[in-house]
Amino acid sequence: MQHWLIIIFTICFLKLEGQTYQEFKSKEVGCVEFHREGFNLSFPVIELMGIKNVNLRFDIFGNNQDILYYEVELCDFNWTPVSIDKLDYLEGFFGNTVDVFSTSIITTTDYVQYRLQIPNNDLNILMPGNYIVRVFRTNQKIDTLLQRKFVVYDERIKTDIKYKKLQSGLYGDRQEFEVVLQTQSISFSDLIGNIKLCIIQNNNWNTSRFYDNYTTDGNNAVIFSLSGQIVYNGINEFRIFDTKSLKYDSERVDYIDYKAPNYHVYLKPDKLRGDKQYFSSEDLNGLFFIGNQESRYEDLMDTDYAFVHFTLHTGVPLPFDIYIEGALTEWKYSQNYMVFDPETGNYKAALFLKQGLYNYRYAAKEYDSSTIEYDITEGNYYETKNQYMAIVYYRDLGEEYYYPIGVGSINTGD
Secondary structure (H helix, E strand, O other): OOOOOOOOOOOOOOOOOOOOOOOEEOOOEEEEEEEEOOOOOOOOEEEOOOOOOEEEEEEEEOOOOOOEEEEEEEEOOOOOEOOOOHHHHEEEOOOOEEOEEEEOOOOOOOEEEEEEEEOEOOEEEOOOEEEEEEEEOOOOOOOEEEEEEEEEEOOOEEEEEEEOHHHHHHHOOEEEEEEEEEEOOOOHHHHOOOEEEEEEEOOOHHHOEEEOOOEEOOOOEEEEOOOOOEEEEOOOOOEEEEOOOOOOOOOOEEEEEEEOOEEEEEEOOEEOOOOOOOOOOOOOOOOEEEOOOOOOOOOOOOOOEEEEEEEEEOOOOOOOEEEEEOHHHOOOOOOOEOEEEOOOOEEEEEEEEEOEEEEEEEEEEOOOOOOEEOOOOOOOOOOOOOEEEEEEEEOOOOOOOOEEEEEEEEEOOO
8 A cells, every 4th residue: 555645534423421332324224234355244353454354335225326435433342432543543545435336227226335345545454453434424424324343353362262062051051162362472471461352142243241250271371261151042043034036935935026116025924933942954143145146237236125024923912022133133123123913913024125145033022121032932042053253352551442362253053
């Protein structure tokens, strides 16, 4: 990258003291894909000065080809902003724009797809850390369209996450892990007392948990292995449906109908799985990927949107709210609320989704509570194949924030 005059724009975004950033998208934004370059089902985690970037793709409904703007901000381990000058952690130009875009072709829903790669020729990241990327409609940066999290790590330790399969089997419904850290380019004495371990299940930031209690051995290893320390509910394999074709019904699709101006995909009714035995099946660990098997274009810009109708048969109303959960709803509980129909004994909801292959499951939330349960809707099994990621954060004396120095991952089905 050539060294031009570096001008980093000043943030015009109001920050609150102690504010923790969350992911966000406006109603103007359709499908969002954010992953490591070349791996569509990966977490947006890359190595500092590595060969891989993070790729962000998103749709804006309509056909206005606007130039959008973006900014990147450094955060601490808990996603609070860090008071470090942008010149210290970013190298780039004033007024960064998202100016790579394409317009949909012959679709019932008009949209413009935008694409952004970070780092890029206009913006380079100089320091490891948790980062927020924000996309705005105007360069005043007061009208956020999209906000996403990603991680840039500087590998200074080896991070080995291990599944305690035998121990997990004793629980019946939970999965337990240990994490072993081996020093590489950092001294063992510097590591002690200055680290935090974060564990994330199935690429879902909502499952993040932090640990700082560990032991050491005589070989300069740090071990997170206390009994009952790192334990997650196994839940169940995700349900799946395929809408890559809007002409032919796939296995989980009951029928497809066109009601102007949109397609409607009706999935076959689902049943409660809480009282069933565990059954192994392949899934995407809650994720999705976009596809159109009838596409005539290499960039899939003729991929359409459709209302996908979900039905969960329970017979009677349950004593809690039911939501559709997964990356398809951004792991949030708002527009995905299901309504009970007393005539059919079914919970129903519809989501406006782009064609592709999707995972989902049904989450239960007690009234006036933030606790999510799956015991009745999905069941809970230690045998479930889940993806786990371990991120180790480090802060030495005198440093202003914790930054990631090691990443490891494991799939309990391997």
